[in-house]
Structure formats: structure tokens, C-alpha cells
Amino acid sequence: MTTLRLIWRNRLAAFGGIVLCAVVVVALLAPLLPLPDPDLTAPAERLKPPFSAGALLGTDHLGRDLLSRLIWGTRLSLAVGIAAAVIAAAIGSTIGIIAGFRGGRIDNLLMRGIDMLMAFPYILLALAIVAVLGPGLVNALYAVAAVNVPFFARNIRGVTVGLAHREFVDAARLSGKSGARLVFTEILPNVLPVIVIAMSTTIGWMILETAGLSFLGLGSQPPQADLGSMLGEGRKLLITAPHASIVPGVMIFLIVMSVNLLGDGVRDALDPRLRSGALSRPAAATEVRRKAATPAAGAGAGPLLAVEGLETEFQVGARVYRAVGGVDLAIAPGECLGLIGESGSGKSVTALSLLRLVASPPGVITAGAVRIGGEDTLAMKPEALRRIRGARVSYIFQDPLGTLHPLLRVGDQLVEAIRAHAPVPRRAAWARAVAMLERVQIPNAAARARSYPHELSGGMRQRVGIALALVNDPELVIADEPTTALDVTVQAGILAILDGLRRERGLSLLFITHDFGVVSQLCDRVAVMYAGRIVETGPTAEVLAAPRHPYTRRLIACVPEIGAGRRRLEAIPGLPPPVDALPEGCAFAPRCDKAAERCRTGQIALEGSGDRAVRCLFPEEVPA
Amino acid sequence: MSAALQVEGLSKTFGGGRSLLGRARPAVHAVEDVSLRVARGETLGIVGESGCGKSTLARMLVGLSLPTAGRIEIAGRDLSEQIGDPAAFGRLIQYVFQDPIASLNPRKTIRQILEAPLRHLAGLDAPGRRARISELLDAVNLRAEFLDRYPHEFSGGQAQRIGIARALAAEPRILVLDEPVSALDVSVQAQVLNLLADLRARLDLTYLFISHDLAVVEAVSERIAVLYFGRLVETGPAAEIFARPRHPYTALLAASAPQVGRPLSPPAGEAQELPDPYAPPPGCAFAARCPRAEADCRAAPPPLRPMGGGRAAACLHPL
Numbered sequence: 001m002t003t004l005r006l007i008w009r010n011r012l013a014a015f016g017g018i019v020l021c022a023v024v025v026v027a028l029l030a031p032l033l034p035l036p037d038p039d040l041t042a043p044a045e046r047l048k049p050p051f052s053a054g055a056l057l058g059t060d061h062l063g064r065d066l067l068s069r070l071i072w073g074t075r076l077s078l079a080v081g082i083a084a085a086v087i088a089a090a091i092g093s094t095i096g097i098i099a100g101f102r103g104g105r106i107d108n109l110l111m112r113g114i115d116m117l118m119a120f121p122y123i124l125l126a127l128a129i130v131a132v133l134g135p136g137l138v139n140a141l142y143a144v145a146a147v148n149v150p151f152f153a154r155n156i157r158g159v160t161v162g163l164a165h166r167e168f169v170d171a172a173r174l175s176g177k178s179g180a181r182l183v184f185t186e187i188l189p190n191v192l193p194v195i196v197i198a199m200s201t202t203i204g205w206m207i208l209e210t211a212g213l214s215f216l217g218l219g220s221q222p223p224q225a226d227l228g229s230m231l232g233e234g235r236k237l238l239i240t241a242p243h244a245s246i247v248p249g250v251m252i253f254l255i256v257m258s259v260n261l262l263g264d265g266v267r268d269a270l271d272p273r274l275r276s277g278a279l280s281r282p283a284a285a286t287e288v289r290r291k292a293a294t295p296a297a298g299a300g301a302g303p304l305l306a307v308e309g310l311e312t313e314f315q316v317g318a319r320v321y322r323a324v325g326g327v328d329l330a331i332a333p334g335e336c337l338g339l340i341g342e343s344g345s346g347k348s349v350t351a352l353s354l355l356r357l358v359a360s361p362p363g364v365i366t367a368g369a370v371r372i373g374g375e376d377t378l379a380m381k382p383e384a385l386r387r388i389r390g391a392r393v394s395y396i397f398q399d400p401l402g403t404l405h406p407l408l409r410v411g412d413q414l415v416e417a418i419r420a421h422a423p424v425p426r427r428a429a430w431a432r433a434v435a436m437l438e439r440v441q442i443p444n445a446a447a448r449a450r451s452y453p454h455e456l457s458g459g460m461r462q463r464v465g466i467a468l469a470l471v472n473d474p475e476l477v478i479a480d481e482p483t484t485a486l487d488v489t490v491q492a493g494i495l496a497i498l499d500g501l502r503r504e505r506g507l508s509l510l511f512i513t514h515d516f517g518v519v520s521q522l523c524d525r526v527a528v529m530y531a532g533r534i535v536e537t538g539p540t541a542e543v544l545a546a547p548r549h550p551y552t553r554r555l556i557a558c559v560p561e562i563g564a565g566r567r568r569l570e571a572i573p574g575l576p577p578p579v580d581a582l583p584e585g586c587a588f589a590p591r592c593d594k595a596a597e598r599c600r601t602g603q604i605a606l607e608g609s610g611d612r613a614v615r616c617l618f619p620e621e622v623p624a
Numbered sequence: 625m626s627a628a629l630q631v632e633g634l635s636k637t638f639g640g641g642r643s644l645l646g647r648a649r650p651a652v653h654a655v656e657d658v659s660l661r662v663a664r665g666e667t668l669g670i671v672g673e674s675g676c677g678k679s680t681l682a683r684m685l686v687g688l689s690l691p692t693a694g695r696i697e698i699a700g701r702d703l704s705e706q707i708g709d710p711a712a713f714g715r716l717i718q719y720v721f722q723d724p725i726a727s728l729n730p731r732k733t734i735r736q737i738l739e740a741p742l743r744h745l746a747g748l749d750a751p752g753r754r755a756r757i758s759e760l761l762d763a764v765n766l767r768a769e770f771l772d773r774y775p776h777e778f779s780g781g782q783a784q785r786i787g788i789a790r791a792l793a794a795e796p797r798i799l800v801l802d803e804p805v806s807a808l809d810v811s812v813q814a815q816v817l818n819l820l821a822d823l824r825a826r827l828d829l830t831y832l833f834i835s836h837d838l839a840v841v842e843a844v845s846e847r848i849a850v851l852y853f854g855r856l857v858e859t860g861p862a863a864e865i866f867a868r869p870r871h872p873y874t875a876l877l878a879a880s881a882p883q884v885g886r887p888l889s890p891p892a893g894e895a896q897e898l899p900d901p902y903a904p905p906p907g908c909a910f911a912a913r914c915p916r917a918e919a920d921c922r923a924a925p926p927p928l929r930p931m932g933g934g935r936a937a938a939c940l941h942p943l
Binding site: 172491520565569 | 881
């Protein structure tokens with residue numbers, strides 16, 4: 001249903017679909033329409049121009065009615081083109097699936113055969129096939145199908161190889177499926193959309209190829225009409241009676257164009273990558289559409305980073321996902337704040353919103369202010385924002401393989417980062433880059449600077465990521481789960497480097513994680529997020545020792561700790577609420593055993609005394 | 625106690641052999657000479673970092689991957705003959721995958737996914753399957769209305785319950801759990817771990833619990849085996865192995881795990897990476913990172929030696 005709607009929303013595809021439908025309906029209705037016999041010759045009536053009485057599109061050189069021949073010819077051309085596409089898809093996909101699924105020698109044998117088929121120019125191959133089988137429409141069909149088999153075989157093999165090693169195929173093996181059953185019930189349903197896409201984009205091409213063979217006289221034989229043979233007959237009279245070739249020519253153009261437009265629409269609608277909006281380019285900075293006036297800046301020096309009432313939404317169709325629902329944060333110079341929460345709690349979106357890095361569309365910042373050294377980044381021009389990004393404020397991301405450029409040496413990437421913000425000569429920048437790599441304890445830094453990212457291990461890559469973030473001496477570093485993808489022994493090293501650099505340079509650090517152990521080792525203060533809001537904040541040791549929000553307490557309780565021995569964990573029942581349907585009141589109330597009627601209405605404020613605050617009407621008792 | 629699973633000298637080498645032109649292809653020894661014994665009803669935890677061969681070991685145990693050498697015996701039956709036939713293994717031992725969503729075919733409903741093992745392994749008829757499916761859903765605390773939905777409609781925790789239900793469908797005696805909770809959030813992780821503990825007690829199951837998270841492994845296991853670079857370096861009771869490690873690598877692992885209230889302790893030594901798998905060192909693979917390494921460590925790989933109290937370590941100079 002959604003696929004159809006997506007195709008329909010694509011105007012060109014819809015136009016193609018309408019034209020194609022009209023052509024197909026007319027062709028299908030040919031026997032019912034009051035048409036004269038397409039093969040009936042009438043030499044007296046020859047070469048009548050279009051719009052003459054009794055022959056709407058005129059007649060050809062034998063006096064046959066062109067309209068009738070056109071409709072019957074279209075019927076034939078469509079049938080042959082579609083049949084060829086189906087045959088090519090069936091044979092090619094079978095070869096592709098077998099080769100991709102079996103692999104090894106069978107794969108080699110089948111694909112080298114396909115390669116040989118591809119080594120011939122297609123028209124030569126088709127001519128050779130027709131020469132062997134003899135001219136005729138059915139033989140032309142075989143030739144066109146054979147020529148297109150490699151396209152399907154190679155396409156489908158690639159997809160199958162990717163699928164054959166997926167976990168769900170292993171799972172099906174362990175469920176007792178094997179051989180043909182595995183192919184038909186597990187692989188085929190996942191390959192089918194690709195076959196449909198490939199067919200929809202090639203069917204026009206096949207109609208064209210069939211017409212080409214008929215044009216050369218190798219396809220349909222006289223007096224039978226198809227579009228190619230009509231064009232071939234009209235060609236001889238191109239000067240004296242242009243309508244005889246223009247009529248079939250326009251029809252070929254209409255069919256192929258409409259098939260291709262529709263095919264592209266089908267591909268865009270079915271391809272998951274295109275569907276998820278990979279083609280839409282995000283803006284350089286997240287769109288800001290504040291519903292209310294900006295909160296006034298506080299007087300005095302203030303903290304380095306001050307976030308007030310930040311709200312970020314994702315607007316997808318009619319749905320609004322409130323990923324960040326009013327976050328207040330402050331980080332003093334040299335301070336490390338840990339932002340902890342589960343996936344979907346909004347911690348990463350909060351971090352990306354600070355420098356307006358959330359992809360827009362669909363992301364929109366709808367409220368709040370982000371002040372870095374007193375300046376509101378949400379009110380900045382893109383150019384001013386660009387000067388801050390990577391210079392005063394920088395990011396370290398979770399996956400360094402995804403954030404480093406795969407085709408540039410790591411040293412060059414550091415040089416680029418340096419020279420983007422300061423006019424440093426290349427040589428000096430390179431020296432600074434190597435010094436920075438040494439500082440993050442990369443052994444043999446001068447040589448490693450010439451490595452590409454894929455040549456480094458995960459731990460080394462993340463060191464490069466840290467070097468990249470610190471090379472411009474930022475005041476604030478935002479680290480988004482920088483060690484989550486790493487092994488524990490590597491993680492310990494990375495955390496030690498980060499902690500050392502932070503103290504040495506007086507950096508402020510916003511450290512995002514889901515791990516209480518890491519927070520306790522690194523951060524001065526911690527803020528706990530749940531469903532887009534901060535539910536508790538305070539000095540790390542105090543919050544971990546005596547959590548006041550029931551969510552914090554139970555989250556800490558359900559994390560196993562080393563040395564505690566074998567035991568039952570205290571799980572939190574249920575799931576976090578979806579952010580497009582947040583409950584009223586406290587978002588944790590549905591999972592909370594202390595929730596009362598009051599928890600489910602109105603807004604609950606983040607309140608507290610001193611440096612601790614909690615968003616709860618019934619906070620936990622603090623032991624005296 | 626009878627052994628539910630016994631493995632002797634299991635090895636797996638990828639690559640190797642010669643190319644068409646007679647050149648030797650590089651070989652990687654993913655798992656080397658691993659011997660294990662898991663008693664019935666026991667949970668054996670297997671820990672190790674990425675690249676240590678724990679997933680390769682798990683795939684061999686369930687018959688998804690062919691061992692290069694070694695013997696696998698499940699419930700007293702030698703399965704060496706059936707290797708390469710996951711269905712023969714599937715009735716005795718099952719596997720729970722790390723990525724719960726990826727292990728479910730995106731184009732199948734949950735009902736179709738759960739029916740496969742019932743039909744092909746247990747050979748149940750339609751009414752039998754229906755009854756068993758509702759039993760399975762009850763066992764993993766899922767509602768029956770989920771049956772006709774597709775995998776993408778589920779959260780990670782729910783999808784992992786479905787994965788567990790599928791593994792249990794053909795009533796195997798042993799489950800190999802390959803990082804079953806590492807893709808899940810902590811609050812959901814605890815739910816799934818508790819579910820696994822309940823199922824084990826109720827159905828008298830034996831678990832092999834593979835994870836990189838020491839705290840999780842310690843919380844669920846009776847015994848723990850530590851893998852490093854394809855070899856077992858230490859085994860012992862869960863309560864002791866991290867508290868009083870004998871192998872220096874186990875000690876390093878235990879000290880590296882971030883823990884509330886413990887200061888950061890950066891590991892000593894320059895080399896913090898695994899050795900090159902294409903050019904493994906002749907002796908102990910950990911020697912380059914080990915503060916206690918001596919000349920004899922670098923000569924030959926040390927064998928796993930009993931150290932008393934049910935413990936064993938592959939170290940010449942244990943702690």
C-alpha cells in the first residue's frame with residue numbers, strides 16, 4: 001500500500017504509469033475495437049496521410065490501415081518485450097541465486113560462463129542467435145532474453161552473496177532447513193524485490209531491442225506487424241511519407257519512456273536506501289524554529305556551555321518525534337559532565353543539537369538556547385557556526401571507522417582539520433599532527449600518520465579520533481560513546497588518555513555513555529536522561545551512591561557488577577515510551593512502582609537544592 | 625555428573641592450503657586446541673575480546689562451521705559424523721544470536737519463524753505446532769498477538785525473546801548464547817538475563833554463555849573460561865576467577881573493566897594490541913603484553929595446567 005502511494009507521489013512515475021496503462025489497455029482491447037484487418041492490403045488506398053477519412057493515422061505503402069497496425073503491433077511488441085524480460089529474469093536470477101548461495105567452484109563456473117556471454121557486444125550476440133535459429137519473432141524473443149541473462153545473473157548473485165551470510169540464514173539452518181528449502185523460503189523472499197526492480201528498469205530496454213531486431217528484418221515476418229517492422233518498412237519512405245515511420249516511432253518512444261519513468265519510480269519506492277531519504281541532502285545546520293522567545297541570557301561570566309530548555313524534534317510525515325524535550329545543562333571550564341541514558345533517551349540528539357549537527361530535514365530545534373561562552377549557537381549564521389565546529393567545540397564519535405575518511409591518510413586528515421581553522425603552512429601543520437598523534441600514545445606516530453584508517457586497529461583509530469578532536473585546542477569536547485565499540489582493555493587505555501588530556505589542557509568534556517562504571521571513573525558530575533529529559537543530576541559519586549530518582553536507582557541496580565557473584569538482577573519491567581507518544585506527566589510512571597495519580601498529570605519540574613536536582617514527586621530518601 | 629557437552633582438541637583454521645599456482649595461502653588459526661567439559665545443568669561462561677575466536681568456537685559447537693580438527697560430544701553422542709548437518713545438531717544444541725533483529729528473516733512473520741524448527745526438527749503436525757507455539761510464547765513472556773507481525777516491528781529485547789523461543793522450540797538440551805544481551809539496553813538486558821535463568825531452572829538446560837562483559841558473565845555462570853587469541857588461557861569457578869586471577873591476561877581483563885568507585889587504571893606497557901594473526905608468535909600470545917613474561921614464555925605455547933580448586937591456567941609464571 002505504502003509502496004503504491006510512494007510511486008504515485010513521484011509525479012514522473014505517476015505520469016509514466018498512466019501513459020503505460022493507457023497503452024496496455026488499448027493493446028489488450030485490440031480484438032474488441034472496431035479496427036479494420038491490419039494485414040488487409042488495398043493498393044488503391046496506399047500512403048494516405050493521417051486524418052484522412054476512414055484511416056485516422058493514414059495508411060502504409062500497401063494501403064494497410066496504420067492505426068490498426070499500430071495497435072496490433074504494439075500488442076505484439078509489448079508481449080514479446082515482457083515475455084523476454086520474464087524469461088531473462090527467471091533464468092538470470094536462478095543462475096545468480098545458485099552461484100551466490102553455493103559459492104566456491106559452482107559460483108566460479110557459472111559466473112565465468114556469464115562473463116563469456118558478456119564479452120560479446122549484445123547486438124552481435126543477438127544476431128548470431130537469430131542467425132542460428134532463423135528469423136522470426138519467437139527466435140528474436142529468445143535472443144533478447146539470452147542477451148539480458150547476464151544482467152540479472154550478476155545483479156542477483158551480488159544480492160544473494162550478501163544474504164547467504166546473514167544471521168537469519170544461519171538461524172534457518174539451525175531450524176532444520178537446508179538446500180532448496182533454504183533458498184526458496186529464506187533467500188528468495190528477500191531477493192524478489194531486487195528482481196522486480198531490475199525487471200522494471202530493463203523491460204523498456206528489451207522492448208527496444210526486440211524492435212531493433214524486427215527493424216533489421218530478423219524479428220516479426222511480413223505481413224505480421226510489430227513496432228520494429230513497421231518502423232523498418234516506413235524507413236524506405238521517410239521522405240515521401242514520413243507518417244509511416246513517425247507513427248510507430250512515437251509509439252516506441254511513449255512506451256519506453258513510460259516504462260522507464262515507472263521503473264525508476266518502482267526502484268525509488270522499493271529500494272530501502274532511497275526510501276529512507278538518502279537522496280535528500282541535509283542542510284548545513286539544523287533548522288531552528290523556536291516557538292517562544294529565546295530565554296534571556298544570565299548575567300555574569302557564567303559557565304562555558306549553558307543549555308536552556310533545548311527541544312529537538314524529528315518531523316516525519318504527520319508524526320513528531322520529540323527526541324529532546326527540554327534539556328538544561330551547564331558545564332564549567334575544565335569540568336567533565338557525564339550524560340547517561342539508554343538508547344532512544346535523546347542523549348546523542350542533545351549532543352548533536354549543541355552545534356546544530358542534527359540532520360535537517362527531518363530534525364528541527366523548536367525551543368531553547370545553547371550558549372557557548374555566552375553566544376547562542378542556535379541564532380548563529382552558518383559561517384559563524386562553521387568557525388566554532390572543530391575549533392572551540394569538537395566531537396568524538398562512537399565509530400571512528402565511520403567518521404574518518406577512508407581514502408585519506410590519517411595525518412592528512414589532521415592537517416586538514418588544522419588548516420580549516422588557521423592559516424598554518426602544510427609542513428608546520430604536519431608536525432603538529434604528528435605531535436598530536438604522539439600525545440594520544442600512538443606508537444611510532446610519524447610513520448602511523450601515513451597510514452590509512454583501515455590499516456589501524458579499532459583502538460588506534462579511536463586515538464586518531466581523539467587527536468582530530470583535540471588538534472585545534474578546543475575548549476569543549478563532546479564525546480558520544482567513544483569507547484562503546486572497543487574491547488575493555490583497549491577502552492581502559494583510551495579513557496586514561498582522554499582523562500589525562502582533559503586535566504592537562506583544562507578541557508571541558510561532555511561525555512555521553514550508558515555505562516555507570518565509565519561515568520564514575522571519568523566524570524565530575526552526571527546527568528541522567530530518560531525519554532528526552534534529564535531526570536536527575538548531581539555530583540557523580542553522590543548520584544551513584546544515593547540516587548534520588550527511582551529510574552536512576554533501578555537502572556544502577558540492574559547493571560551487574562564484577563565481584564558480586566552469581567545472582568538475579570533487578571530488572572525494570574516494560575520499555576521506555578516511544579518519543580512520538582510520550583505519556584503526560586512523568587515518562588517513567590508506567591514502569592515505576594512508586595507512581596501515583598499525580599505522576600501522570602501535568603509537568604514535573606527538575607528541582608533540587610545545591611548541585612543536586614531530581615525530576616520526581618516522590619524522590620528516594622537520601623540516607624543521612 | 626554426566627557431561628552435557630564435551631569438546632576435545634577443537635581447532636579451526638581459516639585459509640591455508642595452496643593456490644592454483646602452488647603458492648601457500650596465509651592461514652589464520654581462529655581457534656586452537658580448545659578442550660572443554662560442561663556438566664549437565666551448568667552454565668559455562670566464555671569471555672574474551674574481539675578476535676579471540678569465541679564466535680568461531682560457538683559456531684563449531686552448533687555445527688554451523690566445520691572444525692579443522694577435534695571432537696565434539698553432546699549428551700554422550702559423538703557428533704563428529706554429523707558435522708556439516710546443523711539439523712542433527714539442532715535437536716541437541718541450539719544457538720542464540722548476538723543481533724536479535726538480524727537473526728530474524730525480515731520477510732517472515734514470527735509465526736513462520738517459530739514454525740520452522742517445529743516442522744523440520746521436531747516433526748510436529750499443525751495442531752501440535754500451534755500448541756507448542758503458544759507454550760513457547762508463554763515461556764518467553766510474549767503476547768500471542770505478536771505472532772502475525774514482522775521482525776522490524778519489535779524492540780531489541782522482544783526480538784531476542786523471539787530468538788530464544790526459536791532456539792527452545794525443538795527442545796534442545798544445550799543453548800549456546802553468543803553475546804545474547806550485548807545489543808540490548810541495560811534495563812532490557814536484565815530482563816533477558818533473568819528470563820534465561822528462569823528457563824534454565826525450569827527446563828533443566830545447559831548454557832554456554834559467551835560475552836565480552838565480565839560482570840554479566842560472572843552474574844550468570846558457574847564456571848568461566850577465558851579465551852585469548854584462539855586458545856583457552858584460564859578456566860575456573862566464576863566466583864574466583866576474576867577475584868583471584870592466575871593468568872596475567874585474566875588479571876588485565878578484570879582490572880580493565882570499568883567499575884563504579886574504582887579509579888582509572890591504564891594498562892601498563894606499550895603493546896596493547898593483539899599479535900598479528902597471520903604471523904602469530906611462537907610462544908604465549910600474551911607474552912608481548914605481559915609484565916611477567918620471560919624467555920621460556922616465548923619458546924612454545926604454555927599448556928593449560930591444573931592449578932587446584934577446579935582451576936587451570938595456561939601460564940608458566942602464574943600469579
